[in-house]
Amino acid sequence: MKLPGAERTARVGLTDAEYARIVELVGREPGDLELDLFGVMWSEHCSYKTSRPLLRLFPTTGAAVLQGPGENAGIVDIGDGLAVVMKVESHNHPSAVEPYQGAATGSGGIIRDIFTMGARPVAMLDSLRFGDLGEARQRSLFRGVVKGIGDYDNCMGIPTVAGEVGFDDSYTGNCLVNAMCVGIIRHTDIKRGAATGVGNPVILVGATTGRDGMGGASFASVDLTAASQERKSAVQVGDPFLEKLLLEACLELFRTDAVVGIQDLGAAGLTSASCETAARGGMGIDLDVALVPRREDGMVPAEVMISESQERMLVIAHQGREEEVQCIFDKWGLNAAVIGRVTDDGMLTIRNGDVVVGQVPAKALAEQAPLRHPEAVRPAWQDDLLDLDVTRLQQQDDWTGTLTALLGTPTIASKEWVYRQYDSVVRTNTVIGPGSDAAVLRVDGTDHGIALTIDGPGRMCLLDPATGAAMAVAEAARNLVCSGAKPLALTDCLNFGNPEKPEVFWQFSQAVVGMSEACRKLRIPVIGGNVSFYNETGASAIVPTPVVGMVGVVEDLAHICRQGFGEPDSVVVLLGANTDELGGSEYVRVATGRRAGRVPLLDLEREKEVQELCLTGIRRGLIRSAHDVSDGGLSVTLAESCISGQMGADLSLPAGIRPDALLFGEAPSRIVVTVGAGDLQALVDAAVEMGVPLAVLGTTGGTLLNIDVSGKSLVRAPVVDLAAAWSGSLPQVMSV
Template identity: 50%
Template sequence: MTTATPKYRELGLTDSEYELIVEKLGREPNDVELAMFSLLWSEHCAYKHSRKLLGKLPTEGERVVMGPGENAGAVDVGNGYAVAFKVESHNHPSAVEPFQGAATGVGGILRDVFAIGARPIAILDSLRFGELDSVRSRHLLDGAVRGIGHYGNSIGVATVGGEVYFEEPYEHNCLVNAMCIGVAKTEDMVRAAAAGVGNAVVLMGATTGRDGIGGASVLASAELGEGDEAKRPTVQVGDPFEESKVLECCLELLEKGLLVSLQDLGAAGLTSSAGEMASAGGVGIDIDVARVPLREADMEPFEIMVSESQERMLAVVEPAQVDAVRAICEKWQTGSAEIGVVTDSGQVRILRGEEVVGEMPVEALVDGCPLYDLEPAEPAGWIYGNRATLATGIDAEDELLALLAAPSIASKRWVFEQYDSIVGSRTVRRPESADAAVLALPESDNAIAVSIDGNGRRVACDPYAGTVEAVLECAQNLACVGAEPLGLTNCLNFGNPEKPTTAWQLDQAVTALADACIALGVPVVGGNVSLYNEGPDGPIYPTPVVAMVGELPDPHEVGGSAFAGDGDTIALLGPFSPTLAGSELAKQRGELEMGLPQPDVGAVVTACAIVREAVRAGNVSSAHDISDGGLACALAESAIGGGRGCRVDLQPLRERGCSPEEALFGEGSGGFLLSGNRAALESLGAIPIGEVGGTKIEIAAGDRSLIVGLADAESAWRSLAARAESVT
C-alpha cells in the first residue's frame, strides 16, 4: 500500500505552510487557490529564505528614481531622464532547454524594463557553464547564446556586453542571468500598483496557453536532478516578434497617458502580476478567466491563472480609456482583453463567468508567506573538487598561453559576434574594446557605462572577500572608461539555502555586498535571487552577479583597454598585491582551497577616482582592470587589442612582497594597468613598469621571466571558437 503525496507537497509547499494557508482562509483551499498560493509562496516569488538578509542592502541615494520592489530600478541621468535596469536569472529553464530558456530570460527582463515605461536600449548577459570539454556544456553554451541572440537581435535591442565563465560546479546547473537597461522620461515612468476602484484590468499581448505551467515553483524553486527532461513543458516558448509589438504598443500607451499602471507577466503569470498589483495598490482585484484569450479552449481556471505564456502585460485602465487602449493594441496588431476590475474588497477573486472559482485575501496571498531565518554554518574546508589540468614547473611562457586559452579568460568574440551590439546607434564602446560597455544618451547629452561581474570561484574560496571583489571589479571597470557609479543591481545565484553551507555563503555574500556598496556610496536599486541551483553532485559555486551602471559626462572622452601608441609608458596604479589564492592558475593546478586576502576597499575606491578623472581628462591612452589571469593576462589583452607588443619589468610588485609567479598570474582587487605619457602617469601616482612596442610580450619577473610572440598569444586567446564548436 502506498500513501499518496498530498498535492500541496508536489507543488512545493511544506506541511506548516499549508496549515498556515488553511488558517488564513479559514478553510481548505480549492485547486485554483492552492495553485496560486503554491506559486506566490515559492522561493522564486516570496524570497522566503533571502528577504530578511536583503534588508541589509543600502537602497537610498540622491540619484535613485525607483528602488527595489518595482519591476526595475532606475537612476536619474539628468535633463529629466532616468536609466532603468535590472538583472534576472533564468537558470533552471536554460539548464532544461537552453535556447528557449535563455531567449525567454531576455524576453522577461525586457518586459520588466518597459513595464515601467522605459525604452530598452541594451542587454548584457552573465553566463556560467561547466568546463568546455564537456559535451553538455557546449550544448548549453550554444543553445543559450543562440537563444539570447534570437530574442535580442530580433527585437532590436543591442547586446553590448556580459561575461562567461566555465567551471565544473555549473556542469549540471548552468546560470543564465540577463540584464536589460532602458531609458525613460522620468515624468512618464509608471509604477506597478493597481489603483482606482472600478478601473478595468486589461490583459495585452499574446494569448494564454499551457506553456510554463508551474515554472516558478516546480522548476525555479527546487534542485535539478534526474528526469529533468520531463520538466521541459514547464519551460516557456518565446516570440520576440510578439514582444516587439507589445513593447512599442506599451510605450505608445504610456506616452499618451492612457494607463494607470502596468505590470509584466513573468513567473507565475497572471497570479503574480494581478496579486502583486493589488498588493502594491492596497486594493482588491477580480479576474474573469472566461475573458482571457486562450490558445487552447479547454484550459482549467488554475491553468489560466498560473500559465507563464510569454509576451503578456497587465494594465489598469480607466473605463473611459479602454476603447482608446484597445485601438492602439490593434494598431500594433497585438491582443487586448478586458479581463477584470479593481475592487475595494481586499480580495483576489477569480471568476469563470458568473461563478467564483477562487477567493483569497490579497495580503495572505502576496505577503502572507512565512519568512525563514537561515541556519548558516561555515564549512570546515574546500567543499568543491580540484582538477589539475596544468603541470607545475613548466615554463612561464606555457603558463601564460594556457591561461590565455582558458575558456573563462579567452576572447569571447565567438559569443558576442552572434549578438547585434550596435542597433539603436548608442554603442560607443563595443564588446572587447573597453572594460565596460558605453552607451550614448542623446536624451540627457551624456553617456552611461555598464559592467556586470561575479567570479563564483573566488566567492567559493571566500564568500565575503569574493563578493566585495565583484563589486570592486565593476567599479574598476567603470573607472577604466571614465564613469562614476550611479547604482547597482544584482542577481544572487546560490544553492539550496536550507543547507547550512549555502546559507553561510549567502549570508556572507549579502553582508559583503552591503558593506562594499556602502563604502562605494552606490545604492542597490533592485535585485533578483535564484536559489536551489544544485545538481546531483552538489551546489554551484556561490555566484552573486553584480551589475553596475555609471555616468560619463562626455561620450567623446571614453577610455579603452587596448594599448594605443608605440613608446607609451606602461604603469601600474592601485592597491594591488596579488596572490595565487583562488586564481585561474590555482584552478588549473588543482590547488584551490578556502581563503582570500581581504581587499582594501577604501584604497580601491580612491584609485578608481584617480583613474576615472584621468580618463575623462584624456590623460591616459589606455586603462584596463587587472583581473582573471593576473597582470600577465591583462598585459596580453591590452597588447593584443592594440596590435602592439610590450616590454615590462615586474620589480615594483616584487617589492610589495610578491613572488615572481604572484606578480605574473596572481589575482586580487585594486590593480589598474595604464598606458600613456610617462610624466602624466607619474603625476597620477602610477608606477611605470615598461613600454609599449614591438611584436612580443616581454615580462621580466625574476626566474619566471617570459617572452611570448604577440601572434602566439593572440592565437591562444582566440581559441574559444574552435573549441566551442567542437563536436567531439
C-alpha cells in the same frame, strides 16, 4: 500529527506551517485553485521567503535613486531629467532543460520588466556559466543558450553590448543564465505596477494563453533532478516578434494618460500580475478567466491563472478609456481583452463566467508568505580549500608558455565566439561594445554616456563568500571606472544551491554581508535584483555565484577609455600595489586542478582610492587606456591590453615577489593604464596626493610583449602568438 488538509501541500511545495498560515489568512480551508495560487506565489522564486531578511542589509537609497527594490526594475537618475532603468534575473532551470527557449524567454522576461516601467530598452547584457566544454552536453547547452539570447535580442532590435562567461565543473548539472536589460526614461514618464481606482478596467494584452510554462515558478524553487530535466512543459516558448509589437504598443500607450498601472506576466503568470498590482495599490481585483484569450482548448481556471505564456502584459486603465486603449493595441495587431475590474475589497476574486471559483486576499498572496530562517553553518571542508600553501607550488620553467596556456583557458579566452552572434550596434548608440572592461552607450540629446558591466567571480566566493561577493562589487565598479564612468547603482542576481542546507545558507548569508559592506564603502546602492536558489543536481551544488550588474555615468563622451594599448611610446603604469597573494586564482586552479588557497585581501578604502585616481586621470585627459587586473592576474591584463591594441610592450616588474604570484595573482584594486610621457608627472602627482601606490612598468611599442624582473626576462612572446592562443580557444572547442 499532520494538520487537516496538509497532505495537499506537498503537491504545491508548501509546508504544514505555511498551510496553517494560509488557513488563518483566508479564514477557511483553501480550495484547490486557491491552494495552487498560494503554491506559486509562496514559492521561493516569487516570495523570497528565505532571502528577504538578509536582503534588507543592502543599501537601497541614495540621492540619485528614483526607484529601489520592490517594483519591476530599479531606476537611477543620470541627469538632464533622464534616468536609467535596469534589472537582472535568472533563467537557470529552464535553460538547463531547454537551452534555446530557456535563454530566449529569459531575455524576453527581463525586457518586459524594463518597458513595464515606461522605459525604452537600450541594451542587454548576460552572465553565463557552464561545465567543462570537453563534454558534448555542455557544448550543446552553451550553443543553445547563446543562440537563444542572440536570436531574441537581435529580433527585438536591442543591442547586446556586454557580458561574461565562465566555466567550472560545478555548473555541469546546472548551468546559469542571467540576463540583464537596461532602459532610458524621462523622470516624468515613469510607470509603476499598482492597481487603483474602483471600477477601472483590467486588460490582458499580448499573446494568447496556453499551457507552456506551467508551474515555472515552483519548478525554479526546487533542485534539478533527472525527472525535472524532462519537464519541458515548465519552460516557456518565446516569440520576439510579438514582444517587439507589445513593446512599441505599450510605449505608445504610455504617451497617453490612459494608464493607471501596468505589470508584465512573468513567473506565476496572471496570478502574480493581478495580486501584486492589487497589493501595491491597496485594492482588489475581480477577474473572469472565461474572458482570457486562449490558444488551447479545455484549459481549467487554475491553468489559466498560473500559465507562464510569454509576451503578455496586464494593464489597468482609466474607466471610460477602454476604446482608446483598444485602438492602440489593434493598431499593433495585438489581442487585448478586458478581463476584470479593480475593486475596493482587497480580494483577488476569480470567476469562471458567473461562478466564483476562488477568492483570497491579494496581499496574502503577494506579500505575506511566512519568512524562513534556515540554519547557517560554515562548511567543514572550507578549511581544506584554504589550507593550500601556494608558496609551495612548483615554479615553472617556461613562464611564456604558462601565460600562453592560461590565455587559452575557456574562462579567460576571448568570448568573441559568443558576442559575434549578437548585434551590439543596432540603434547606433554603442560607443564601446563587447570585449572591453565595460560597454559605453551615448545618451541621445546629451554629451553624456552610460557605462554598463556585469561580473561574478564564483571561484573566489567558494573560498570566501563574503570577500568574493565584495570583490564582485569592486570589480564591476572598477570596470566602469576603466571606461571613464562614475559608478551609480547596481542590480544583482544571487545564484546559490539549496538554502535548506546549512552550508549553502551560510554561503548565501556571508555573500550578502560582503556585498553590503562593499556597496556601502563604495557608495553604490542596490536598486533591484533577483535571488536564484536550488541551483544543484543531486548532492552537487554550484559554487556560490553572486552576479553584479552595474551602471555608471560618463560625464563627457570625449573622455572615455578603452583597454588596448593604442599608441606607441606610451608609458605603462600600474595603479595600486602588487602583492604575493596567489590563492583562488585561475592559475592555481589550472596548476592544481583545485579551486583552493586563501583569497587575496580586499581593502575597500584602497579600492576606492585607486578607482578615484583612475577616473580623475581619465577625466583630466591624462590616461589613454585602462584595464583592470582580474582573472589571470597582471600578466593576462598586460597581454589582453597588447592584443586589444595590436601593439607590444617592453615592461619591467618590481622584484621581491615570487614569479607566479607576480604574474598570475589576482589581488584586487589594481589597474594598468597608459599615459603620454609628458603626462606622467601629473599622474604621479595625483597619485601622491591621493595616497595611491603607483609603479611605472615600461613603454608600449613593437610587436613583442616582454616582461622582465631585475633584467631577467620572464615572458617574451609575439603579440600575434598570444592573440592566437586567446582568440582561437573557444572556436576550436566549439567546432567539435
